[in-house]
Amino acid sequence: MKLTIHSKGLNGVLSVPGDKSISHRSIMFGAIAHGETLIHDILRGEDVYSTIEAFRAMGVQIEDDEQDIRVLGQGFKGLKKPQKALDMGNSGTSTRLLSGILAGLPFETTLLGDDSLSKRPMDRVAIPLRLMGASITGETSRVKLPMTIQGRSRLQKIEYTLPVASAQVKSALIFAALQAEGDSIIVEKEHTRSHTEEMLAQFGGEIKVIGKTIYIPGQQELKGQEVTVPGDISSAAFWLVAALIVEHSKVTLKNVGINETRTGILEVITAMQGLLEISEVDETAKSATVTVRTSSLQGTEISGDLIPRLIDELPIIALLATQANGQTIIRDAAELKVKETDRIAVVADVLNAMGAKITPTDDGMIIEGKTKLHAPQRAINTLGDHRIGMMAAIAALLVEEGEMELERAEAIKTSYPQFFEDLNHLMKKSQ
Numbered sequence: 001m002k003l004t005i006h007s008k009g010l011n012g013v014l015s016v017p018g019d020k021s022i023s024h025r026s027i028m029f030g031a032i033a034h035g036e037t038l039i040h041d042i043l044r045g046e047d048v049y050s051t052i053e054a055f056r057a058m059g060v061q062i063e064d065d066e067q068d069i070r071v072l073g074q075g076f077k078g079l080k081k082p083q084k085a086l087d088m089g090n091s092g093t094s095t096r097l098l099s100g101i102l103a104g105l106p107f108e109t110t111l112l113g114d115d116s117l118s119k120r121p122m123d124r125v126a127i128p129l130r131l132m133g134a135s136i137t138g139e140t141s142r143v144k145l146p147m148t149i150q151g152r153s154r155l156q157k158i159e160y161t162l163p164v165a166s167a168q169v170k171s172a173l174i175f176a177a178l179q180a181e182g183d184s185i186i187v188e189k190e191h192t193r194s195h196t197e198e199m200l201a202q203f204g205g206e207i208k209v210i211g212k213t214i215y216i217p218g219q220q221e222l223k224g225q226e227v228t229v230p231g232d233i234s235s236a237a238f239w240l241v242a243a244l245i246v247e248h249s250k251v252t253l254k255n256v257g258i259n260e261t262r263t264g265i266l267e268v269i270t271a272m273q274g275l276l277e278i279s280e281v282d283e284t285a286k287s288a289t290v291t292v293r294t295s296s297l298q299g300t301e302i303s304g305d306l307i308p309r310l311i312d313e314l315p316i317i318a319l320l321a322t323q324a325n326g327q328t329i330i331r332d333a334a335e336l337k338v339k340e341t342d343r344i345a346v347v348a349d350v351l352n353a354m355g356a357k358i359t360p361t362d363d364g365m366i367i368e369g370k371t372k373l374h375a376p377q378r379a380i381n382t383l384g385d386h387r388i389g390m391m392a393a394i395a396a397l398l399v400e401e402g403e404m405e406l407e408r409a410e411a412i413k414t415s416y417p418q419f420f421e422d423l424n425h426l427m428k429k430s431q
């Protein structure tokens with residue numbers, strides 16, 4: 001598709017779609033709990049549909065009246081062997097979290113994915129789940145999809161220190177630990193998003209978190225709940241950056257999720273001297289209104305324990321840094337290489353084709369500021385990565401002349417189906 005170039009300003013108010021991480025988990029907790037779970041404001045993105053279809057294929061009744069979703073759970077034991085392999089599409093979260101559930105179920109299941117997901121590492125879940133007693137196909141250190149899991153109904157408890165900072169691996173082990181015999185202990189490498197721990201408590205489960213150590217008793221039974229999904233800060237990030245870098249902009253985003261394990265981008269914007277206001281904070285829903293306006297920005301350094309708190313925002317933060325005064329350095333972010341694409345290489349490639357000066361490193365990027373972006377000589381391809389597609393669409397707004405073509409733009413539906421409608425809404429308000 002042809003991208004809109006040269007925005008004269010983005011203005012208006014938006015509610016971004018539901019949080020993807022919480023949406024996946026609301027289906028999963030609903031399916032393993034007993035009774036009805038009612039979900040409001042779920043993300044209707046393709047990744048979440050992969051999770052919904054997987055649980056339907058395992059016999060869970062999931063009703064959708066196009067407003068709310070009702071999941072009628074019958075506990076772990078209510079899950080049945082699916083008739084065929086489960087297609088996880090593009091979704092790493094569906095695959096890894098589901099592995100932890102399947103590890104304790106007494107049947108064999110095969111998980112498949114698209115080209116991008118089939119290249120991503122699954123040994124990070126296979127290794128600890130095997131230690132708990134599940135059988136998982138593949139070589140020890142190179143497990144990829146398709147992956148077959150033969151679960152074991154008497155899973156052993158685990159004491160495990162995560163070798164990577166990953167909420168997906170942590171969550172897979174929490175789901176397995178809930179089915180195990182005895183108490184499990186999981187130690188995080190860095191604090192990562194805490195949605196699984198929080199939702200487990202909400203569904204009546206027992207969990208204790210002390211620093212980076214998580215204690216979970218085995219053989220728990222959960223009860224269905226009502227869940228309202230807040231807006232996704234990872235989707236809001238595209239408008240935050242767009243408003244900061246496009247002249248004459250002011251954008252207000254309502255109902256943005258502000259769980260503190262996710263708000264690294266707000267800290268980066270503040271450190272870069274971006275004009276940012278947070279209002280209408282709802283402590284219970286963990287959401288707030290965030291307003292940003294065009295700003296004169298300073299380069300910064302992003303590293304260490306901040307990285308897991310903004311991991312999915314780094315592509316769009318890289319674009320932000322190209323417009324700041326001075327250099328920005330991103331370190332400790334090697335995990336970017338195993339997302340939907342190698343996001344270090346692809347971000348540098350796309351933005352450098354537009355005139356940016358980004359040097360990819362082993363674990364991040366060095367980004368020169370104040371670079372003027374122009375239309376690239378070639379079409380940009382998302383390579384199936386939704387966040388690369390949205391980042392390119394925002395970068396296009398800075399281009400003054402020429403044309404920009406985005407190939408495989410449909411990947412954006414993974415996490416933000418109405419992205420271009422929302423862009424048009426903010427552009428119209430500016431005319």
Ligand SMILES: O=C(O)C1=C[C@@H](OP(=O)(O)O)[C@@H](O)[C@H](O)C1
Pocket residue numbers: 020021022092093165166167168169171193311312335
């Ligand atoms: O648990 C989750 O919902 C997610 C965790 C992160 O992945 P990792 O656990 O692989 O870092 C993140 O990149 C992904 O978009 C969603």
Ligand SMILES: C=C(OP(=O)(O)O)C(=O)O
Pocket residue numbers: 047090091092093094312339340387415
């Ligand atoms: C990495 C992402 O998702 P997943 O791992 O679920 O594919 C993402 O949404 O940026």
